[in-house]
Amino acid sequence: MTSGLSTTQPILAVEHVSKTFPVSQGFLSTLQLRRERLHAVTDVSFELAQGETFGLVGESGCGKSTLARLIVQLHRPDSGRILFRGVDRSGLSGAARRKARPQIQMVFQDPYSSLNPRMSIGSALAEPLRVHHIVAGAEVGAEVTRLLDRVGLPRGVADRFPRELSGGQRQRVGIARALSVRPELVVADEAVSGLDVSIRAQVLDLLADLHDELGLTVLFISHDLSVVEFLSDRVGVMYLGRLVELAPARELFAAPGHPYTVGLMAAIPSIDPAVRTATAAVRGELPSPIHPPSGCVFRTRCPLAQAICATPPPQVQLRPGHWAACHFATDVNATARARADPAATPPADALP
């Protein structure tokens, strides 16, 4: 996979990773004698360069959360491997594994389930500091205060319990907890999805600041393209377990190369009331992830689908660092791509 960004070793390399889950281990499936499996992630590969923010976007069931959990080792891949600084951490065990854990941290979607309801905010933040000896025992209190300041929470929050905090405050605690162990990579899985618009904006600004100031590498996962574009340097688009397109953020939005990306962008309700369309951007519904379509998984809903789409699509390189898995990738948005290319655009003053 060409990242086009970095010639040094990537901080994270996801290599042909697949993950399936057994579908209900109930009595009936035992009788059928055929264990059906849900294909959550299928053959996904990409790399994260040090210090970048990589956005992963897709709708429910696209496998983005499973991928996040594979990366933070809450799941194990069925096949493929995930290398952090060249090391496959699934090979570690016991103490070595626990010591390596802090390198990759996660911010969860639901700020109501991601904090232990019976632990005060102060102890929730002090615990990782003590467990991993991040600071000397006497320094723990000061470090907790520093973390609270860092994420913009009042210091008095330390004595409080999660139920006394608002959703936005809890999400800030979740971010502070992830930062407490000084991670190199933070995976944020739908970290702003449950929040009100005004609170979401505050948390997005915070995430952007943290990235800039701490030099963190961030994998930002969301169903919301506008939020992903706001934060990300590069974006990967997932559909039904596959990565279907990967591009620098600006280019993806200016010249998407996969019909699904085009549809996803058009489906987002624009806040400009002057731009309205009468027909839905993507027709039909998501196919079953238990029996995904053969060949291109998007073909059942794709406006461009042809007979050839029943065969696996090639990964078409559109520009350096931008590819799309589509038989017709070069046709999808040729005009838009031409416009996005500065070389192809006439200078503004040349216009009549």
Add this chain to the structure above:
Amino acid sequence: MTDIAPVAQARASAAPVLTVAGLTTLYKTRRGEVTAVDNLDLAVQGSEIFGLVGESGSGKSTAIRSIIRLLPKSSARIAAGSVRLGEIDLLALSEAEMRRVRGARMGMVFQDPMTSLNPVMTVGEQIGESLRYHGVGRTEARSRTLETMSLVGIPEVSRRYGAHPHELSGGLRQRVAIAMALVGSPEILLADEPTTALDVTIQDQILKLLVSLRDELGMSVILVTHDLGVVAQTCQRVAVMYAGSIVEVGPVKTVFANPAHPYTRGLLASLPRMGEGRRRLRVIAGSPPDIGALPSGCPFRDRCPMAIAACAEVRPLLEAHGPDHRVACIRHAELVPLAEPLPEALP
């Protein structure tokens, strides 16, 4: 002078379908009653999609549940106001009379299609149930059910008629919920966050469906949402709610191009926009208000960049800001119109 009569006639026919005046709803809490909806006025015209937008705690859901009278009796109480649907005041009806209005003249769609449908009844039975309740015969109920199912874009209606909700995807379930609300041909449809639980491509389909149904059936819709994009794409007029009150109301194009309340401006500025990349989201400080502990005067003043001492004195009422555009802010006249929408948003 000769065309006075036709103008008057046009005015008369443009009488609102639904008029809400002075609606006030209280919730009982441990620490006494709190005002969830405060003196709300709104009028919905025929064939209009009216957006009611706000963050959590703004009272938008309580407002439409008050209108269709679906509030939990043990914890909520409508303290004042009137809700006129045509000639009748819904708040004056008995519970039995109100049941005849629901389904026949007023339909409702809820956020979560999984919990709003009965899991043990077939889809067809559920859609037809309200017709049967309102005295329609079995065969006619079935044919009208099938008709409504195809109207809302459910494929293979005769097969789906006997399906149970769990056999359907989220998008189809929401179509079933819409069919349930529409089968009695109501004059007005109340939709409470109807697409919030859905994926964006399915949300897009459902919103387009609502618009096309309005066009075909000529019904009115109140669409409650937290998503300004949804409002921009579907509504003619919009009311922005904050802490139980409407702070700004007007045509969608006017309000989005030229927001006159600092809160509306802040909300629009809080949205990341595609193609603009990273910039600071000019954030509204603080959190959505706790309706049990509002500041005196304007409820938004503790988050407002324009607040002055006078804002603490009285709760501002809606005043005219432009044609059909009203705003509840004592400083609205000082707000400079936005020539370009949100110039600060540019990099």
Add this chain to the structure above:
Amino acid sequence: MTGASVARARSSLWLTFRDLPSSLTVGLILVGLIVLVALVGPILLSTDPTALHLEDALLPPSTAHFLGTDNFGRDVLVRIIYGASTDLQIGLFCVVPPMIIGATLGGLAGFYGGWLDIILMRLADVVVAFPFFVLVIAIVAVLGPGLTNMYIAVAIVGWTAYARLIRGEVLVAKQADYVNAARVLGYRDGRILLRHLLPNVAGQALVFATSDFVLDILLGSSLGFLGLGARAPAPEWGVMIADGRNFITQAAWTTAFPGLAIVIVALAFSLLGDGLADVLRVEDRR
């Protein structure tokens, strides 16, 4: 701690107390009184509850003997007070060991799953397949009568209820993102189980324990009645009822008042359990 935070802590403590359900408050007070009676009563009385005064046999309640005397002339009130410590002890020893064993096994089974879960839960199924009382009585009969053997029998049978309860709660709680966060932070399993899961799953087990406590006192009394638990002349409420049943028509007080004592203890603990359940429900709702 600053003055302000002390004040805040105090006011939140007061708020917490004021918001407690009345059943919990009443239950706590009753249980407290019963425990007080059991601990302090025997010290204050310094009367031997087993000494015989045959001349005073079967006296009705009077100022000398508030609750009357039994067929051996022993004061019923004195024996009830002495019996309180025996019966509370029965409740405690019949609840705590099964709860610890069951919570540990159920917690491990729910957390790790796999073969451990299968073996433990099948074992629990086998135990549960027998009626509780029949199994306890059978085990006591094999081991020989006496309170210690009764505690052993109850532990062998009673852990299953706690194990199933805790396992179910752990299965749900371990899906929560705070547990995932703890794993991602690299905590040991022991820490996740003890610091993160246990405080969140223990509540239901405690509620269950309060009703179990009542049932175990009744069990102790039943076994005492059958001659398999506490042995006469030890003052134990079940034994007292058993002894008094021959005189129930002439001297109802010999059975009625120990029975009433059991009812009061049962009431106190079920109020406590109800109140505890209410508090947990309120906390979980947020």
